[in-house]
Structures are given as structure tokens and as C-alpha cells.
Amino acid sequence: MSKRKKPLPDIQKILARLEKELNCRYFTISQIPEAVTWAxxxxxxxHENFHSRRKQSYHVISGxxxxxxxxxxxxxxPLDAIKASEFYRFWHVNWTL
Known part of the structure; x- marks a missing residue:
């Protein structure tokens, strides 16, 4: 009997709630310059975190x-996961679902 993986959360539903509750926007990897400007x-x-292809991992940034x-x-x-960027004027955190 093989173990079935738990299905990944539906990111679109989560993003819809975030956009409604907070001033958030989702960007693709090719839109990172726009994401930085927005942040x-x-x-x-x-935006998708290009460091992880096996998990649903996202990079979250804000000024x-x-x-x-x-x-x-x-x-x-946890709030202690938030880090200051060394190169840009924003804070960032990795978010894995």
C-alpha cells in the first residue's frame, strides 16, 4: 500500500483572502521587478520562491x-522569521504551504 501525499493547499483561495484582507498582490517570477516596486x-x-521546486514555497516582501x-x-x-533585505528597502520572509 503506497502512501498518498496530502494535496497541496489551493494557493488561489488563500491569495483571494489575502488580497481582500491585506494589501497583497501575487507576482510570477518574471514579474519580480514589479513585485519589488510594489513592496x-x-x-x-x-512571488514563487525559485529556491524550492518540491514544495509550494513563496517569497513575501514589503517595504x-x-x-x-x-x-x-x-x-x-512567526514574526522572528522576518528579515531585513541587504540590498533593497524591504522586509522579507519565506512562506511554505
Whole structure:
């Protein structure tokens, strides 16, 4: 008997809730420059994390620490996971579903 993997969460449903509750937008990897611009304005940008192909992993960025803290509280990420970017004017965190 083989073990069945638990199905991955539906990211579209989660994103719809995030966009409704917080000022979040999803960007593809090719849209990262736009995601950075959106984040630098104090919004929350979410894009696929190209470091992980096996899991649903996303990079979340914002120029506002308060906005990314609200995001983390909303999805259950510990606030100590938030890091300051060394190269850009934003905060970031990895989000794995």
C-alpha cells in the first residue's frame, strides 16, 4: 500500500483572502521587478520562491514592517522569521504551504 501525499493547499483561495484582507498582490517570477516596486511602496508582494521546486514555497516582501507582520500573523508565520533585505528597502520572509 503506497502512501498518498496530502494535496497541496489551493494557493488561489488563500491569495483571494489575502488580497481582500491585506494589501497583497501575487507576482510570477518574471514579474519580480514589479513585485519589488510594489513592496517598496509599503504593500505586500508574494512571488514563487525559485529556491524550492518540491514544495509550494513563496517569497513575501514589503517595504513596511507592519504590513509584513500583519501578513505573518494572518498566515501563522512567526514574526522572528522576518528579515531585513541587504540590498533593497524591504522586509522579507519565506512562506511554505
Amino acid at each position: 517598496e511602496r509599503g504593500n505586500v508582494s508574494i 513596511s514592517k507592519e504590513a509584513i507582520e500583519a501578513f505573518c500573523n494572518f498566515v501563522g508565520i
